[in-house]
Amino acid sequence: MVNIKEFAKREVKLVGGHRLCAGCPAPTIGKLALMAADKEVIVSSATGCLEVSTTIYPYSAWKVPWMHTAFENTAANIAGVETAVKVLNRKGIIKKDFRYLCIAGDGGTYDIGLQALSGAIERGHKFLYVCYDNESYSNTGIQRSSATPLFANTTTDPVGDIRKGKQELRKNFTEIMVAHNMKYIAQAALSNIQDMIMKLEKGYKATDHTAAFINIFSPCIPGWGIHDGDAVMLSKIAVDTCFWPLYEVEDGQYKLNYNPEESGKKIPIIEFLKLQSRFRHLLDPKNADLIAEFQKDVDDRWDKLKKKCGIRTDLV
Amino acid sequence: MLSKQEISTGAQARGGSSEDFNTGSWRALRPIIDTSKCIHCMLCYLYCPDNAVCIIKESAKQNGNPEVTGVDLKHCKGCSICSQVCPVHCIKMIPEEEAKKVDKKD
Numbered sequence: 001m002v003n004i005k006e007f008a009k010r011e012v013k014l015v016g017g018h019r020l021c022a023g024c025p026a027p028t029i030g031k032l033a034l035m036a037a038d039k040e041v042i043v044s045s046a047t048g049c050l051e052v053s054t055t056i057y058p059y060s061a062w063k064v065p066w067m068h069t070a071f072e073n074t075a076a077n078i079a080g081v082e083t084a085v086k087v088l089n090r091k092g093i094i095k096k097d098f099r100y101l102c103i104a105g106d107g108g109t110y111d112i113g114l115q116a117l118s119g120a121i122e123r124g125h126k127f128l129y130v131c132y133d134n135e136s137y138s139n140t141g142i143q144r145s146s147a148t149p150l151f152a153n154t155t156t157d158p159v160g161d162i163r164k165g166k167q168e169l170r171k172n173f174t175e176i177m178v179a180h181n182m183k184y185i186a187q188a189a190l191s192n193i194q195d196m197i198m199k200l201e202k203g204y205k206a207t208d209h210t211a212a213f214i215n216i217f218s219p220c221i222p223g224w225g226i227h228d229g230d231a232v233m234l235s236k237i238a239v240d241t242c243f244w245p246l247y248e249v250e251d252g253q254y255k256l257n258y259n260p261e262e263s264g265k266k267i268p269i270i271e272f273l274k275l276q277s278r279f280r281h282l283l284d285p286k287n288a289d290l291i292a293e294f295q296k297d298v299d300d301r302w303d304k305l306k307k308k309c310g311i312r313t314d315l316v
Numbered sequence: 317m318l319s320k321q322e323i324s325t326g327a328q329a330r331g332g333s334s335e336d337f338n339t340g341s342w343r344a345l346r347p348i349i350d351t352s353k354c355i356h357c358m359l360c361y362l363y364c365p366d367n368a369v370c371i372i373k374e375s376a377k378q379n380g381n382p383e384v385t386g387v388d389l390k391h392c393k394g395c396s397i398c399s400q401v402c403p404v405h406c407i408k409m410i411p412e413e414e415a416k417k418v419d420k421k422d
Contacts, residue, residue, distance in 0.1 A: 004358050004362065005356075005357075005358055005381045007362070008361055008362060008371065008382045009373045009374065009382060014367070015332050015335050015367050016334070016335060016366040016367040016368050016388065016390075016391030017335045017336065017338075017339055017366075017390075017391055018334050018339075018366075019337075019339065020365065022342060022343075022393035022394060022395040023365065023393075023395030023396070025365060025397075026365070027365040027366070027367075028362070028363055028364070028365045028397075031362075031365075031367065032362065054334065055329065056334075057327050057329060058330075058333065059329055059333045059336070060329035060330065060331055060332070060333055061332065062332070063332040064331070066331075190363070193359070193362065193363070228394070228395040228396055229396030229397045229399065229400045230400070232397060233400060
């Protein structure tokens with residue numbers, strides 16, 4: 001277990017004054033990701049809310065070496081930096097070991113950055129990739145991404161008389177990462193902060209051997225239509241409804257970090273949907289079957305995950 | 317095509333310079349911390365997206381543990397995450413207008 005008071009003594013390297021929305025949890029995720037590092041960190045960001053709002057010229061909120069070039073090549077960037085440092089060390093020009101961090105939203109990870117990320121992992125570059133998943137292209141005005149859940153209202157999949165929001169299921173990206181055979185892959189949420197810090201620390205340690213990937217739930221204030229301070233509360237509900245299960249895969253071994261069923265805290269998905277205006281149309285009694293469909297998708301994924309974690313599903 | 321020597325370094329900014337920028341004017345609600353009830357658990361400090369909770373890292377009062385001292389009003393956007401994560405509910409959010417009136421009286 002992480003000692004929060006000791007952890008708070010570490011230096012903060014993503015400072016205030018950035019122009020992200022009030023209550024956006026993305027900078028908190030970035031801040032904790034930098035604090036959890038055991039060595040100096042070099043960061044590469046994909047285009048996205050965090051990148052755009054923290055580095056409005058001539059200001060920068062990052063107190064670490066940080067770079068951004070394009071949307072699709074975060075992982076390729078860091079692969080280049082990592083290799084350059086390796087060569088400089090070998091030539092004796094510098095004598096220093098770094099940690100490498102990629103931080104990108106779901107657009108830059110699930111969709112646009114997937115090819116670069118997959119390639120960099122396959123080539124054996126050693127970096128930690130943190131994805132803050134806000135389930136849409138929030139920076140450009142809430143367009144759908146492959147992380148957007150079923151029936152969510154976005155500007156490219158608006159709710160009308162016939163179509164009720166996004167019609168496709170969301171991509172299970174953490175599983176795609178598991179298929180890359182990395183040493184450490186995890187899914188975390190801000191509501192369980194000690195668990196999240198532990199995962200970030202484990203992720204950095206795993207980069208001694210391979211790349212590592214952590215997917216973090218990050219509610220979007222304007223995109224999801226929630227109140228400013230609700231990001232952490234909503235993360236907790238997402239975890240308790242099993243919409244966003246907390247688990248890790250270490251050397252191919254699945255481990256469920258928190259099981260809401262065990263403590264009798266599992267709640268129906270409607271508790272998660274009713275707090276967000278992007279799902280407002282589902283509260284209409286006519287659309288009750290859509291909620292049932294949503295619940296079925298969540299339960300299917302949860303059952304599959306439990307099987308992988310070695311938890312029997314027939315007892316519940 | 318540019319040769320190796322001519323490649324531009326891109327735009328560069330001083331690290332941490334965003335601290336010079338005032339985002340406090342966005343605030344509609346102001347957090348007021350009741351330090352007599354505060355247990356200095358550091359959750360508000362770690363959760364704050366704007367890094368606007370001020371602490372002393374090694375406080376003699378807290379036996380070398382960190383101590384919460386107040387809010388950095390230049391950067392606080394008034395999102396109220398601090399007030400929601402506080403386990404002892406010692407952070408109150410009050411309308412900025414009221415808080416400004418109190419400021420003027422002092």
